[in-house]
Amino acid sequence: MTWVFRTVLALSIACAAILSYLHGQRVQHLTARITQASAQVAVLETLGGSLHNELLKAILEPDVDKATEALSQFERDAMHALGALEQMTETEVGFVQDEERAEEAAELMRPAHLRDATVKTLVAARRLIKVRQSADIMTDATVLLEHLEVERTTLSHMVSDIQLDERAEIRAATDRISSAQKAIGFRLSLLLTLAALSGIAALVTARRQRLHADNRRNHALMAMIEQGTVAPPDAHDPLSPALARVANHIKSVSDAKAATERELENRTAALQLSASKLKQIDETRRRFLADLGHSLKTPLAIARGSVEALPDGGAKRLAALEAIDQVTRRVSDLLQLSRSDDGRLLRKNQLLELTELLDNRVAELSALPQGEHITLTTDGDGPYEIEGDREALTRMFDAIIENGLRYAGPDAPLSISIDTIEKSVRVSIVDQGPGVSQGNVVFDRDTSFYQGGTGIGLAMAQQIALDHQGRIAIKETSRGAQFDITLPRTPYFETQS
Secondary structure: OHHHHHHHHHHHHHHHHHHHHHHHHHHHHHHHHHHHHHHHHHHHHHHHHHHHOHHHHHHHOOOHHHHHHHHHHHHHHHHHHHHHHHHHHHHHHHHOOHHHHHHHHHHHHHHHHHHHHHHHHHHHHHHHHHHHHOOOOOOOOHHHHHHHHHHHHHHHHHHHHHHHHHHHHHHHHHHHHHHHHHHHHHHHHHHHHHHHHHHHHHHHHHHHHHHHHHHHHHHHHHHHHHHOOOOOOOOOOOHHHHHHHHHHHHHHHHHHHHHHHHHHHHHHHHHHHHHHHHHHHHHHHHHHHHHHHHHHHHHHHHHHHHHHHOOOOOHHHHHHHHHHHHHHHHHHHHHHHHHHHOOOOOOOOEEEEHHHHHHHHHHHHOOOOOHHHEEEEEOOOOOOEEEEOHHHHHHHHHHHHHHHHOOOEOOEOEEEEEEEEOOEEEEEEEOOOOOOOOHHHHHOOOOOOOOOOOOHHHHHHHHHHHHOOOEEEEEEOOOOEEEEEEEEOOOHHHHHO
């Protein structure tokens, strides 16, 4: 019988170790769920704060220009929060277990619904601000204001509902951790009790067998001693070493359980601290970018006003105004590029036709100095349709075209051509400048490609191309530089379906 009790003892200890490991894995999974849900709640709180602060500030601001600027700030903050929420949702659905994936997959549509509601709210707010700009005093803004309040309330309710759902997930995960801890504690207690009882039973059985054998031997020895054939032997008791071994086993299992609980508490505290720090860092970065934009734009606006107020200075006055406008554009580019580095340059994908887009850009840029010397040609293999963000692509083309206009003239036009290469569309912009010898270094924001430039515009252009799964290549021609922008083309049969 001794071997039976020893087998039960070994199995009990093995089961306790396996249960402890599985419990640790389960707790780690639930803790990761809590972290993701907490991060999403923090992002939603940021969006809700923007909804009640920046949006209301834009609506109530008596100055129309300041109202428009406040509305743009709300749009940037909201789109950043929605992009972060979309990434977190995809991450959460990616690591959930198979039985939970169908339940969590519905959350993938949340960011899209929130984005649609946000766009509707922005459209309603812009209409209201546009009415305020109108000179028609008979225009009744009550209907627009009511429509804006409906859209804002809908968006606010959606944010609140998602927050409640994520907090419910946090509570559910916390409760499951607590229940799992209670269950594992009870099971480990049973296994340890079984192990202890099995060890004691094994020792008692071994002791009884040894005593029984000793009694028989003692009887035989006593008989032999009485006969004078052998001397009495020294007694030897094996019980103490066996008890020590069982006690060591029990202590090791108890120590492992205590270490697991301490590790769980430490990791939970560390995750909570990390979530708090991430929220604080994000808020600090957002405020820094906002302060930077305000701090730079105000002095530039003052400088431009001062130059405009000067007596007509001819070419020098126009050159000064152009320089101030260029620096203002570079400040906007810098803010956009800073947001792109940490994922804040969010794209609104839509189907675009490059000939139409570039036609519009050429028409608008023709008002710039030398702008009438831009030519646009195609290889006739249109339509040249792509998917992308119209505003971002406009900034990309403007950055390259404005660089080339410095050297355009009647005998040196800035040529733009569109053709197709396999499954891509290539836009080639050729200027008549001094050429290049730096390769891809011109796309570094710390490098000025043309004399007097900041390098920010071309760095932003390269970043936008990469965001659209494209690229910008630059090479030297016989009379200047050629920029080749390659973007993935949307197949014609897909656009017709």
